Amino acid sequence: MPEFLQFAFSGLTVGAIYALVALGFTLIYNASGVINFAQGEFVMLGGMVTVFAHAAGLPLPLAALTALVSAVVIGLVLYRFAIEPARGASAVSLIIITIGASILLRGATSIVFDKNFHTLPPYAGSAPWIVGGAALLPQSLIVLGGAAAIVVALWYFLTRTLTGKAVLATAANRLAARLVGINTNAVVGLSFAVSAAIGALGGILMTPITFTSYDSGTLLALKGFAAAMLGGMGNPIGAVVGGLVVGLLEAFSAGYISSSYKDAVAFLVILGVLFLMPHGLFGRGGVERV
C-alpha cells in the first residue's frame, strides 16, 4: 500500500505538469486549429529563465515573474511572426512551423543560457511528509495545488468573463464569432499568450523536482500532445484528465513493470484507447461533409 501511494503521488505530480501542457495545446488548437509543438518550450523557458534570473540575483518571485513575462512575449512573437503569416496553410505545414519554432527556441536557449541541467531550491522546504507510509514532498503539493489553481482560473476566465466567452465563441465557430463582432485574430493571439503563460507556470512549478535544461521541452510536448489526444482534442477537461492519466500510467508502470519502458506503457495505452475510441476519451466524432 505505501508503495502504491508513493507511485500515485509521483504520477499525479508529473501528470499535473502534462495536464498543463495539454491544456496549452487545447487552448491554441481550439482558437486556431494549430497543434503547437512548441508548447513544451514554454515549460522549458519557464524553468530556465527562472533559474538564470534567480542566479543573477533576482529574488525568486521576481525571477518567476520574469520567466512568465518572457514566455508570454515569446508566445506572442511566435503567433505574430510565424503562425499569423501562414494562415490558410495546411495542417502539416503548420505542424512543421511550430516544430521549427521549437527547434529555434531550443537552439536560442542553449546559446543565451547553456546546455547544462539546472534546478531550483524547493519553494517550501524539502522535508517530506509521511502519508500512509509514503513520502510526499511539499513541492509535489505545490505542483498539484498550483496546477489546480491554474485550471480553476482558466475555467473562470473562459466561462465568467466576456473575453473568455469570446475565446469560446471563436473556438466554436470562427466565422460566426467574427460576424458578431469578435476580433478573432486578437483572440488567437490571446490564446497563444495564455498557453505560453500556463506552460511557463508549469515549468516554474516543476523545476525544483525534475531539473530543466534547454532540451527538456521536446518530451514534455510529446507527452502533453499525447495527453490532449487521449482526452479528446479540443476538450479542456479531457486535457486535464488525459494529463493525469498519462502521468499515473508512467509512474505505475515504472514502479511495477520496468522503469526503462515507462514511456512505452503510456503510449501503448494511448494507442489502445485510440483504437477503441478514435476521438479520445471525451472527444466527439465529427461528420465529414463531402
Next chain:
Amino acid sequence: MMRRFVQSPYAVVLALAIVIAILPLVLPSTFYLRVAALIWIFALAVVGLNLLIGFAGQVSLGHAGFFGIGAYAVAIGPTHLGIPPGLALILGAIAAGVVAFLVGRPILRLRGHYLAVATLGMGLLFAMVFANESAWTGGPDGMPVPRPVLFGWRMSGPWTWYWIAGVTLVIGAWIAANVIASPTGRALRAIHDSETAAQVLGIDVARYKLIAFVLSAVYAAIAGAYLAMFDGLVTPEASGFLRSIEFVTMAVLGGLGSTLGGIVGAALLVLLPQLLTVFHDYEHIALGLVMIVVMIFVPAGIVPSLANLLGWRKS
C-alpha cells in the same frame, strides 16, 4: 509531346539518373561524394514517405521507427544471428513491411491529429526497444554494423555507397512513378481529396491506405539499412522522434505530392548542417528559421511552387 513528358513522373526519374551519373565527375572531393550519398539515402526514405503523405494524405510522425528496423536488421542479423548483410537487409525490409501491415490496419482508421499521435507513439516504441534491449542492440550507445562483402568486394567508402544509394534511389523513384501512374495512385489521390467520396466511388479506402503505408515503410527500412552500413554504426537516434520529423520536413519543404520535391527537400536538409558547421552553435536556430520561413512563403513546398512559377503545371 515534350510538354507532356516534362510533366510526367518518369521525366523526373530520367533527370535524376542523369544527375546521379554526372555528379561524381564535377564533385571536387570525396567529402562531397559522401554528402551526396547521404542525400540519396535520405531521399529514398522521403520518396516512400511522400507516397503516404503526399498522395494518400496520411501523416506519419513515426517513420523513423521503420528506418530503425532496417538499420538494426543489418546490425543484429550479421552480428548475432550470422545472417549475411545482404540477406539481413532484405529481411529487414520485409520485417518493416510486415510490421507496417499489422500496425497499419488499426492505426490508419484514425484521422488527422489522432493518426499523427498514434504514429508518433509507434515510432517512439521502436526507439525505446532499440535503446533498452542492450543485449541485442548495444543500448543507447548503439552497435557497430559490419560492412557487407559481395564476391570478395568489401562495400565501404563514399564512392561505393554513392553508387549503391544513387542506383537504388533511381529504382525507388521509378517504382514510385509507376505506383502514382497506376490505378492505385489514382485511388490514393481520390482518398486524399475526400475519404468519404472515395468510398462512395467504391474505392477500398482502408486497403489503399495500407498499401501506401507498407510501401513507405519498406522504403524507410531500406534507407535505414543503407545509412547504418554506410556509417558502420547504428544508434537508437536512428528511430528517434527527431528523425521522423526530419523525414516529414524534407517531404513538406520540397513539396508534397512531388517525387522531385522529396529529393530536393532531402538535399536541403542534408546540406544545411554541412553549410552551417562554421556556425555550429547557431545550427539549430538556422534550421528552425528555414523551416518557418519556407513554410510561410512557399507553403506548397519548393518544387511545386517553382514549377508553378515557370508555368510547367496545369493549374
